[in-house]
Amino acid sequence: MAEEAVRVLIVDDHSIFRSGLRADLDPSIEVVGEAADVVAAVEAIVRTQPDVVVLDVHLPSGEAGAVGTGTDAAGGEAVIRAAAPAAPSTRFLALSVSDAAEDVVRVIRAGARGYITKGSSGAEVSRAVHAVAGGDAVFSPRLAGFVLDAFGAAVGETATTNDELDRLSAREQEVMRLIARGYAYKEVAAELFISMKTVESHVSAVLRKLQLSSRYELTAWASARRLL
Missing domain, CATH: 1.10.10.10 (Winged helix-like DNA-binding domain superfamily/Winged helix DNA-binding domain)
Structure with a gap:
């Protein structure tokens, strides 16, 4: 039986990266839309209700005074906090060039189920998308320690x-x-x-x-x- 398609929305402010990622994703992943800033991302998530949102951590806010803080560094966090209540079944996977601990911890605290870096291959991103869609948490190996340090290791x-x-x-x-x-x-x-x-x-x-x-x-x- 063929694997059920995962509906994905790509959020990144570089169109060439969005196009490249769309082309590299596994055929079992259906890209239902793209967005380049916080405001557009929130609108698209609420409208399309994707299974997974693959989003950059650093994004422009879009419209002054609208969703988000207006700062680039808070972009991914702002998307999650604004869209999650209106899209309760959607899960978020951060895909960023940044491997800074503060970026990882901030977006995970906001509600992302995973964080991988842009050095990942299309196959690795596809596996991460399916894992997150299935309810698993996924992190690039070098980043997992940040999350565990921030939230504490499981008791026992x-x-x-x-x-x-x-x-x-x-x-x-x-x-x-x-x-x-x-x-x-x-x-x-x-x-x-x-x-x-x-x-x-x-x-x-x-x-x-x-x-x-x-x-x-x-x-x-x-x-x-x-x-x-």
């Missing part, structure tokens, strides 16, 4: 750390930490002087033993247990 998570780590071999633990920190497979291979195929094998074993489904979940798991 560290109590089971040793038992969980005992499931992994010493090499699997090394690979796990590097992947959770955001290293690419090629970088892990170079760091540990092993082949990419071996890295892939170790990652598969780690995810299976820890009952996780993605590197995003692995990053959150490791961060919650202070293993990064």
